[in-house]
Amino acid sequence: MAKSGPGFLNIKKWAEEDRPREKLLLKGKASLSDAELIAILIGTGTASQSAVDLAKQILLSVDNNLDELAKLSVADLTKIKGIGEAKAIAIVSALELGRRRKDFTEKERPKINSSRLAFEEVKADLLDLAQEEFWILLLNRATQLIKKQKVSVGGIHATYVDAKVIFKYTLEAGASNIILAHNHPSGNSTPSPADLELTRKLKEGGKLLDIQLIDHIIVAGKSYLSFADEGLL
Numbered sequence: 095m096a097k098s099g100p101g102f103l104n105i106k107k108w109a110e111e112d113r114p115r116e117k118l119l120l121k122g123k124a125s126l127s128d129a130e131l132i133a134i135l136i137g138t139g140t141a142s143q144s145a146v147d148l149a150k151q152i153l154l155s156v157d158n159n160l161d162e163l164a165k166l167s168v169a170d171l172t173k174i175k176g177i178g179e180a181k182a183i184a185i186v187s188a189l190e191l192g193r194r195r196k197d198f199t200e201k202e203r204p205k206i207n208s209s210r211l212a213f214e215e216v217k218a219d220l221l222d223l224a225q226e227e228f229w230i231l232l233l234n235r236a237t238q239l240i241k242k243q244k245v246s247v248g249g250i251h252a253t254y255v256d257a258k259v260i261f262k263y264t265l266e267a268g269a270s271n272i273i274l275a276h277n278h279p280s281g282n283s284t285p286s287p288a289d290l291e292l293t294r295k296l297k298e299g300g301k302l303l304d305i306q307l308i309d310h311i312i313v314a315g316k317s318y319l320s321f322a323d324e325g326l327l
Contacts, residue, residue, distance in 0.1 A: 114126060114130040114131070114133045114134045114145070114146065115134055117130065118134070128149075128153060128158070128160065129146050129149040129150045129153055130146060130149070131149075132149035132152060132153070132185065133145035133146040133148070133149040135181075135184045135185055135188050136148060136149065136177070136181040136184060136185065137181070137184075139176065140175075140176040143176060148176045148177070151174060151175075151176070152171070152174055152177065152185070155174060160189075163185075163189065164189040164190075164192070164193060166185075166186070167186070168182040168183055168186055169182075171185060171186070203234075203238035203239050203240070204238065204239050205236065205237055205238050205239075206231060206233055206237050206238075206239055206273065207237045209309055209311060209318070209320030209322060209323050212231060212273050212275065212309055212311050212320070213311055213313065213318045213320075215231060215239065215242065216229055216231070216242065216275040216311065216313065217313065217318075219242070219244070220275065220276070220277040220313040221277075221313065221315075221316070223277055223279060224279055225247060225248055225253070225279065226247075226248040226253040226276055226277055226278070226279060227244060227246070227247050227248070227253060227276060227277060228244070228245045228246045228247075228248075228253050228255050228274070228275070228276040229242055229243065229244050229245060229274075229275045229276065230242070230243050230245055230260055230263060230264070230272050230273065230274055230275070231272065231273040231275065232263065232264055232267040232269035232271075232272055233269055233270065233271040233272065233273065233308075234268075234269065234270055234271070235270040235271070237271055237308070240267050240268070240269055241267055243263050243267075245259060245260060245263070246259075253276065255276075255292055257292070257295055257296055257299055260272070260274075260296060261299065261300075261303060261305070264303075264305055265303070265305075269305065270304070270305060270306065271305070271306045271307075271308050272296075272300070272305060272306070272307055272308070273307075273308055273309045273310070273311065274292075274293065274296065274307065274309070274310040274311070275310070275311040275312075275313065276289075276311075276312060276313070277312070277313040277314070278312055278313070278314045280314070281314050281315045282314060283312045283313075283314035283317060283318060283319035284319070285310075285312060285319065285321070285326065289310070289312065290326065293307070293310045293321055293326070293327065297327060307327065308322065308327075309321055309322040309327070310322075310326075310327070
């Protein structure tokens, strides 16, 4: 019995928004499945399978585990029907680039596992400002810094912070831990009631998203206060 459906049509006959390359251009790389990304690498399928179907077959051979796929050699991949040497080389090369990027990134990311290190990371951004600024440090599960992000700029005594914006940045970065940081231009590091309430709100909200708030740093001149060190979290 002949099978039907878009999975068995030549990619060029698909609606433009469904083709992997066009989908990447229209909707961005994050919108593509693993199979669609591999389909772009291998370019073409076979007489009976589209590139996406062939990519699904490759993933199925490793239980959809990209780490296991990365362990396969060119010889291993060419054992899969429809995968020739050129397609296998493209897959192996792409996964090797990903591995090298991961290794480089992990080596370069500083580990922020103390209030002093958090202060050192934001000190240059928050010292000697005439107005309050609010920043966040976005960390992975190993508390390595993914990025730091300015969230808001306010006046002399306060800055407005939207919790939704903080979680938006956190989720976009794929962060598991966050550290809040803002300055007090007055030089007084004592947290205000608003500082305490915001910290409480973000800590509770983070629990729902499996995001841990591990500290809040107030920079006051060349000194700082850590909510974690002071038992305020």
